[in-house]
Amino acid sequence: MNKIWLVMKREYVTRVRNKTFLLSTILLPLVMVLFITGAVFFAARPEGKKKIAVIDKKGSLENFLKGDTSKMIFDFNSGADTSNFSQKGFDGLLYAVDSTGQHFLLKTQKAASNETMDRLRDRLSNAYVSGKLLEKNITISQIDSINKASSSYYTVDNTDEKNKNVNSSVNAGIGFASGIIIYITMFIFGAMVMRGVMEEKTTRIAEVIISSVKPFQLMMGKILGIGAVGLTQMLLWIILIFLISTAAFTFLPSDVLEQVKNIQSNPGMMTSNPGQYSAAAKGIANLTNLNWPLIIGCFLFYFLGGYLFYSSLFAAVGSVVNEDPQEAQSLMFPIIMPIIFAFIIMSSNIDKPDSPVMVWASIIPFTSPIVMMGRLASSPPFWQIAVSMLSLVGGFILTTWLAGKIYRTGILLYGKKPSWKEMIKWVRRS
Amino acid sequence: MSLLEVQNLKKYFATQKAVDDISFSVNKGSIFGLLGPNGAGKTTLIRMITGIFYPDEGQILFDGRKFDPINDVVHIGYMPEERGLYKKMKIGEQAVYLAQLKGLKKSEAMAKIKEWFIKFEMQSWWTKKVEDLSKGMSQKLQFVTTVLHEPKLIILDEPFSGLDPVNSNLIKDEIYKLAQRGSTIIFSTHRMEQVEEICDHIVLVNKGQKILDGTVKGVKHQFKENLFSIGFEEVPQALNGNPPYEMVGTKDHQFIVKIKEGFKPADVLNYFLQQGAKIISFNEMLPSLSDIFIKLVEGTPLTRQFLPKETVE
Numbered sequence: 001m002n003k004i005w006l007v008m009k010r011e012y013v014t015r016v017r018n019k020t021f022l023l024s025t026i027l028l029p030l031v032m033v034l035f036i037t038g039a040v041f042f043a044a045r046p047e048g049k050k051k052i053a054v055i056d057k058k059g060s061l062e063n064f065l066k067g068d069t070s071k072m073i074f075d076f077n078s079g080a081d082t083s084n085f086s087q088k089g090f091d092g093l094l095y096a097v098d099s100t101g102q103h104f105l106l107k108t109q110k111a112a113s114n115e116t117m118d119r120l121r122d123r124l125s126n127a128y129v130s131g132k133l134l135e136k137n138i139t140i141s142q143i144d145s146i147n148k149a150s151s152s153y154y155t156v157d158n159t160d161e162k163n164k165n166v167n168s169s170v171n172a173g174i175g176f177a178s179g180i181i182i183y184i185t186m187f188i189f190g191a192m193v194m195r196g197v198m199e200e201k202t203t204r205i206a207e208v209i210i211s212s213v214k215p216f217q218l219m220m221g222k223i224l225g226i227g228a229v230g231l232t233q234m235l236l237w238i239i240l241i242f243l244i245s246t247a248a249f250t251f252l253p254s255d256v257l258e259q260v261k262n263i264q265s266n267p268g269m270m271t272s273n274p275g276q277y278s279a280a281a282k283g284i285a286n287l288t289n290l291n292w293p294l295i296i297g298c299f300l301f302y303f304l305g306g307y308l309f310y311s312s313l314f315a316a317v318g319s320v321v322n323e324d325p326q327e328a329q330s331l332m333f334p335i336i337m338p339i340i341f342a343f344i345i346m347s348s349n350i351d352k353p354d355s356p357v358m359v360w361a362s363i364i365p366f367t368s369p370i371v372m373m374g375r376l377a378s379s380p381p382f383w384q385i386a387v388s389m390l391s392l393v394g395g396f397i398l399t400t401w402l403a404g405k406i407y408r409t410g411i412l413l414y415g416k417k418p419s420w421k422e423m424i425k426w427v428r429r430s
Numbered sequence: 431m432s433l434l435e436v437q438n439l440k441k442y443f444a445t446q447k448a449v450d451d452i453s454f455s456v457n458k459g460s461i462f463g464l465l466g467p468n469g470a471g472k473t474t475l476i477r478m479i480t481g482i483f484y485p486d487e488g489q490i491l492f493d494g495r496k497f498d499p500i501n502d503v504v505h506i507g508y509m510p511e512e513r514g515l516y517k518k519m520k521i522g523e524q525a526v527y528l529a530q531l532k533g534l535k536k537s538e539a540m541a542k543i544k545e546w547f548i549k550f551e552m553q554s555w556w557t558k559k560v561e562d563l564s565k566g567m568s569q570k571l572q573f574v575t576t577v578l579h580e581p582k583l584i585i586l587d588e589p590f591s592g593l594d595p596v597n598s599n600l601i602k603d604e605i606y607k608l609a610q611r612g613s614t615i616i617f618s619t620h621r622m623e624q625v626e627e628i629c630d631h632i633v634l635v636n637k638g639q640k641i642l643d644g645t646v647k648g649v650k651h652q653f654k655e656n657l658f659s660i661g662f663e664e665v666p667q668a669l670n671g672n673p674p675y676e677m678v679g680t681k682d683h684q685f686i687v688k689i690k691e692g693f694k695p696a697d698v699l700n701y702f703l704q705q706g707a708k709i710i711s712f713n714e715m716l717p718s719l720s721d722i723f724i725k726l727v728e729g730t731p732l733t734r735q736f737l738p739k740e741t742v743e
Contacts, residue, residue: 412477
């Protein structure tokens with residue numbers, strides 16, 4: 001035990017003292033924050049006004065499309081046609097393509113965005129409703145005022161059993177982000193273990209060490225040491241992100257902060273009278289409403305569990321290959337596959353956190369570290385978390401035992417890469 | 431009193447018999463030579479003695495008791511033929527780490543390393559990294575880390591390969607000193623001239639089996655061919671009578687002769703004196719270990735033959 005500790009200490013200290021460790025620990029959260037703000041900035045940037053020429057032979061649209069000019073301006077008397085609308089300064093030309101006058105085509109120079117198309121469809125369906133209402137002797141000004149009021153008259157929010165306001169997209173985002181982080185770090189730290197083992201083997205220090213330490217102790221020490229490096233990095237990241245987001249909080253407009261405080265101090269208000277809060281305030285209140293201790297606790301557990309589950313397998317691969325990194329590729333394939341598979345399951349089912357695929361994948365240890373994180377923000381049943389954690393612990397005990405047997409033989413074996421059959425023999429022997 | 435006793439040790443791998451029923455014993459405080467051509471099974475044998483491999487059959491007695499790898503490895507220092515150190519680690523820290531793995535306390539290790547570094551004039555290396563060292567330098571470091579914890583048994587696999595004569599001598603002297611202070615040294619090599627020089631006792635293995643066991647002197651006498659070299663002031667011309675020897679060759683002013691069956695060296699001297707030859711030297715020519723080695727190993731294939739798979743499985 002003392003020797004595992006010595007090996008672990010060396011692995012930890014040499015890595016943490018490394019400059020690249022410090023740099024990546026500080027830079028990654030910064031890059032992440034920059035990336036997120038950049039993405040938000042570009043996504044939130046409104047589209048410009050669109051000028052659209054309309055050829056409306058029946059004249060049934062003109063009165064109803066003219067009203068709101070904030071996003072789209074329609075011109076009914078431009079004289080533009082399909083060949084010259086862009087020269088005349090229009091973004092698009094809308095014209096009927098059949099004799100009924102119900103099917104329209106928007107001709108544009110470049111493909112129109114989804115947003116533009118949705119808006120246009122809305123306007124056309126509104127025009128139809130307005131047309132019908134006009135037939136019932138309701139004036140255009142009355143229709144307009146009803147339309148204006150309709151968008152904000154009824155609002156709807158979602159709340160779960162615990163009377164907490166939930167926002168599934170925020171939850172999904174947090175689950176997804178922590179799943180991705182676990183996915184990436186599993187590769188980073190798994191590969192680190194593998195390279196460490198390969199280094200010991202190729203520099204031939206393994207034989208020196210193994211004459212004073214059991215191979216299993218050397219492997220365990222390395223895995224735990226690098227795991228401690230990973231944990232240190234994660235904790236630093238969590239602290240840094242917390243600090244950065246606290247700093248970002250202070251830059252929020254004061255009225256939003258006021259609303260957030262209101263929601264927090266009086267959660268009932270949210271359900272009884274949600275209309276009075278802005279979307280930003282609701283989003284932030286949502287974040288603060290999440291069960292952060294559970295999420296962070298689970299995150300650290302699944303990071304460590306997943307790491308321990310896979311890193312011993314990476315160590316086994318490192319022990320059987322020689323200098324040639326190419327050899328490692330083919331052996332790594334069966335280890336990488338389930339990790340990628342887990343990521344695919346999580347990302348394609350993130351909006352259905354309680355579907356059978358997600359439930360099973362969040363319990364089976366091959367995929368659970370990533371998939372369970374994806375489900376966590378939507379509060380899965382407690383027993384599922386417990387089963388998932390237990391099977392992960394069982395899983396890594398099994399993989400470590402298995403990898404230890406391969407490692408013990410592989411680390412001293414030079415020359416030809418062993419076949420799968422030989423490695424299975426090593427495991428079954430003794 | 432033997433420190434190490436190896437009894438009927440066997441280790442078979444899937445395709446070869448690496449060590450096939452080898453027994454020998456190593457006396458306390460002696461320098462023991464483990465010889466053999468490449469692929470003879472020396473490394474496998476050493477790995478069993480250092481507790482890296484478990485023998486398939488047979489047993490090892492260490493210091494009179496059954497060898498217990500977990501507790502006894504701290505009394506063994508092993509320097510493998512393929513040297514290895516962490517390239518990116520500082521030399522001082524590396525030495526401390528390796529000493530700690532052998533059970534030394536940190537402060538103890540530091541003091542001993544400093545002592546050795548001064549002895550080998552390595553003081554200025556402490557904060558350097560292994561990748562900055564030359565091959566010979568890292569070999570000296572490796573030697574220091576092997577003997578630092580004052581093991582009862584030191585196993586050195588080709589300790590002089592890659593060292594210049596000055597550093598070779600430095601290490602050779604240290605090996606003698608360690609033996610004098612009571613450490614037992616197993617010295618594995620195929621460089622015979624070094625063995626003749628330093629070893630008390632040798633064992634020769636080939637193809638996994640022991641083919642020779644004895645003291646250096648004893649082995650040489652066992653394989654002597656009754657050859658003598660006789661130096662003359664002037665090469666005698668006409669020799670008559672019935673000489674008690676056969677001529678093997680001449681070289682400068684020397685005859686190399688083989689004494690015939692039933693005669694003694696004195697008979698040869700008498701013969702020449704009677705002929706009036708002016709003898710200035712008369713030496714027995716013992717075979718070198720190298721000759722014996724080649725003679726014994728010759729004719730057998732250089733490396734182990736791989737057994738056909740069916741016979742093993």
